[in-house]
Amino acid sequence: MVITLTEPALDKLKTTKIKEQQYPRIDAEVAGGCGMSMKFKLVFDELRPNDSVIEYDGIQIRLDRFTKRYLDEETQIDYNVEEGFLVGESFASSACAIEID
Amino acid sequence: MVEYNDLIFEISRPGRSGYSLPKSDVESVDLQGKLPKHLIRDENEAAELPEVSELQLVRHYTALSNKNHGIDNGFYPLGSCTMKYNPKINEDIARLPGFSRIHPYQSPETAQGALELLYNLQEELAVITGMDAISLQPSAGAQGEWTGLMMVKAYHEKNGENRKKVLVPDSAHGTNPASASVAGFETTTIPSDKDGLVDLEALKQLVNSDTAALMLTNPNTLGLFETEIEEIAQVVHEAGGLLYYDGANANAILGKTTPGAMGFDIVHLNLHKTFTTPHGGGGPGAGPVGVKANLIPYLPVPRIEKDGEDYVLNSDYPLSIGRVKGYHGNFGILVRAYTYIRTMGPEGLRQVSEGAVLHANYLRKKLEEHFDSPYTQLCKHEFVLSGSRQKKLGVRTLDMAKRLLDFGYHPPTIYFPLNVEEGLMIEPTETESKETMDAFAEAMIQIAKEVEEDPEMVLNAPHTTIVGRLDEVQAARKPVVRYTKEKDAEREKETVKA
Ligand SMILES: Cc1ncc(COP(=O)(O)O)c(C=O)c1O
Numbered sequence: 001m002v003i004t005l006t007e008p009a010l011d012k013l014k015t016t017k018i019k020e021q022q023y024p025r026i027d028a029e030v031a032g033g034c035g036m037s038m039k040f041k042l043v044f045d046e047l048r049p050n051d052s053v054i055e056y057d058g059i060q061i062r063l064d065r066f067t068k069r070y071l072d073e074e075t076q077i078d079y080n081v082e083e084g085f086l087v088g089e090s091f092a093s094s095a096c097a098i099e100i101d
Numbered sequence: 102m103v104e105y106n107d108l109i110f111e112i113s114r115p116g117r118s119g120y121s122l123p124k125s126d127v128e129s130v131d132l133q134g135k136l137p138k139h140l141i142r143d144e145n146e147a148a149e150l151p152e153v154s155e156l157q158l159v160r161h162y163t164a165l166s167n168k169n170h171g172i173d174n175g176f177y178p179l180g181s182c183t184m185k186y187n188p189k190i191n192e193d194i195a196r197l198p199g200f201s202r203i204h205p206y207q208s209p210e211t212a213q214g215a216l217e218l219l220y221n222l223q224e225e226l227a228v229i230t231g232m233d234a235i236s237l238q239p240s241a242g243a244q245g246e247w248t249g250l251m252m253v254k255a256y257h258e259k260n261g262e263n264r265k266k267v268l269v270p271d272s273a274h275g276t277n278p279a280s281a282s283v284a285g286f287e288t289t290t291i292p293s294d295k296d297g298l299v300d301l302e303a304l305k306q307l308v309n310s311d312t313a314a315l316m317l318t319n320p321n322t323l324g325l326f327e328t329e330i331e332e333i334a335q336v337v338h339e340a341g342g343l344l345y346y347d348g349a350n351a352n353a354i355l356g357k358t359t360p361g362a363m364g365f366d367i368v369h370l371n372l373h374k375t376f377t378t379p380h381g382g383g384g385p386g387a388g389p390v391g392v393k394a395n396l397i398p399y400l401p402v403p404r405i406e407k408d409g410e411d412y413v414l415n416s417d418y419p420l421s422i423g424r425v426k427g428y429h430g431n432f433g434i435l436v437r438a439y440t441y442i443r444t445m446g447p448e449g450l451r452q453v454s455e456g457a458v459l460h461a462n463y464l465r466k467k468l469e470e471h472f473d474s475p476y477t478q479l480c481k482h483e484f485v486l487s488g489s490r491q492k493k494l495g496v497r498t499l500d501m502a503k504r505l506l507d508f509g510y511h512p513p514t515i516y517f518p519l520n521v522e523e524g525l526m527i528e529p530t531e532t533e534s535k536e537t538m539d540a541f542a543e544a545m546i547q548i549a550k551e552v553e554e555d556p557e558m559v560l561n562a563p564h565t566t567i568v569g570r571l572d573e574v575q576a577a578r579k580p581v582v583r584y585t586k587e588k589d590a591e592r593e594k595e596t597v598k599a
Binding site for chain 2: 028030031032036046048049050051064065066069070
């Protein structure tokens with residue numbers, strides 16, 4: 001699994017003050033109802049027992065087993081002021097724009 | 102028996118067939134030159150249909166149907182869906198030839214019995230909901246919502262107003278904003294307060310002369326009763342808006358109160374929930390709508406009415422929104438719902454809601470110390486737990502739901518409503534026994550323990566089902582919905598590699 005950070009994301013992460021006992025993490029967020037959708041977010045929180053750690057340019061990023069299962073092999077983290085951190089691709093199990101072959 | 106777990110394509114053998122026809126006594130004709138070229142299929146393009154015997158076919162599909170989980174073979178606490186037992190007497194009555202063999206094009210004089218049943222059902226549902234008139238046409242909850250909103254639109258237009266906004270709480274079922282949008286409205290979301298109820302102050306800020314209607318479920322999707330409903334109704338009515346009741350949760354209030362008494366103007370019911378008609382694959386749905394007197398002119402036509410001793414179809418309502426469904430709704434389903442109402446009677450229906458509420462609170466209490474409970478007050482027919490405690494240990498609600506499959510239960514509704522983190526929405530219904538609920542609670546508690554002591558067990562679930570954990574990412578992004586030999590070979594190669 002490869003995680004890359006864009007220049008702005010790296011800058012922002014390096015300058016963000018993170019509370020003690022908290023670490024940057026990519027976290028899958030699930031929304032349900034009729035068909036499930038999944039979004040990935042960058043959050044700062046505590047360790048979880050089954051975390052994996054991925055390093056990029058001296059920065060350690062964590063993800064739990066669940067998130068790892070759903071995240072793409074290659075994921076990019078970007079940052080902009082309006083939207084904050086943007087992580088990878090989200091997906092919905094009942095999306096209309098899917099590729100069928 | 103392994104054979105019958107294979108795809109029907111894998112059982113297929115060239116040349117095998119499930120039928121035999123007598124030799125044709127008509128001379129065969131070469132189509133070339135007789136039909137336009139583009140209408141003649143090239144032999145290589147023939148559909149690759151499976152070739153199996155009749156017995157293989159029967160065994161294959163019987164085996165498949167046995168893998169299905171339905172209310173007749175197990176507990177199904179799918180919140181918001183009211184998966185309760187569908188009494189078999191409903192089926193007996195719906196199959197009576199007088200109901201099953203009539204045709205919708207028969208003239209009303211020859212279908213008086215069927216029309217009488219529909220008329221009586223309208224009358225019963227009007228009493229149950231506290232409304233003045235009912236239309237049985239809509240064929241699902243969502244279509245009932247849309248029908249209701251089309252009436253809202255027609256009503257405001259008749260009053261010379263073009264109100265554009267429909268207010269929907271953040272805990273609402275997704276069909277509410279969707280129906281509003283399809284009916285041509287814009288939706289505004291009302292936040293919930295800390296108790297999971299409509300934030301009355303926020304509502305007051307959002308209601309104005311552009312408000313066409315407020316859509317509300319009561320009890321709401323969290324299973325909580327909106328205690329300030331009278332004031333909510335007043336706020337909306339004073340601004341000239343209408344109140345729409347999403348009656349999908351009516352199982353919690355049957356015989357106790359009515360949307361009419363709460364101040365609602367329009368309501369839909371889901372007969373496939375509250376009134377024990379089959380869900381989904383078991384048959385079509387029905388979502389009748391009811392209205393207060395001032396909205397009767399807008400109801401769909403034809404309306405089923407009584408004229409002296411006769412039952413008639415009346416389309417003479419110039420303000421009607423028109424027909425919303427072919428014929429008279431899903432008739433067989435309406436027969437089942439009517440059977441249920443008549444077999445239960447008013448006292449029986451009251452016991453339904455009392456049982457539903459008692460069961461939900463019993464299970465809630467059993468589970469509340471093992472999971473986070475965002476709302477701790479007494480609930481109605483369902484309750485919502487949160488898996489946030491387990492998330493901190495690296496296990497998610499989805500993992501726990503998969504683990505429940507190993508115990509033979511259909512999981513609760515998960516990740517819904519959207520305002521609860523890692524939500525688990527549980528609706529046991531009144532038709533389950535105490536033993537079933539106890540066993541389910543034990544399974545849930547065991548899973549909560551496993552999360553702490555043996556998380557791999559939960560993370561890799563399910564273990565006992567015919568297929569293990571499915572790859573939802575692949576399924577969402579690259580679904581393969583058609584079998585071809587080439588694709589299958591490719592898939593086999595990839596699985597071996599992995
Ligand atoms: C609260 C609520 N409203 C509306 C609906 C929509 O009903 P239907 O699925 O029949 O369209 C549902 C059904 O799932 C529901 O739970």
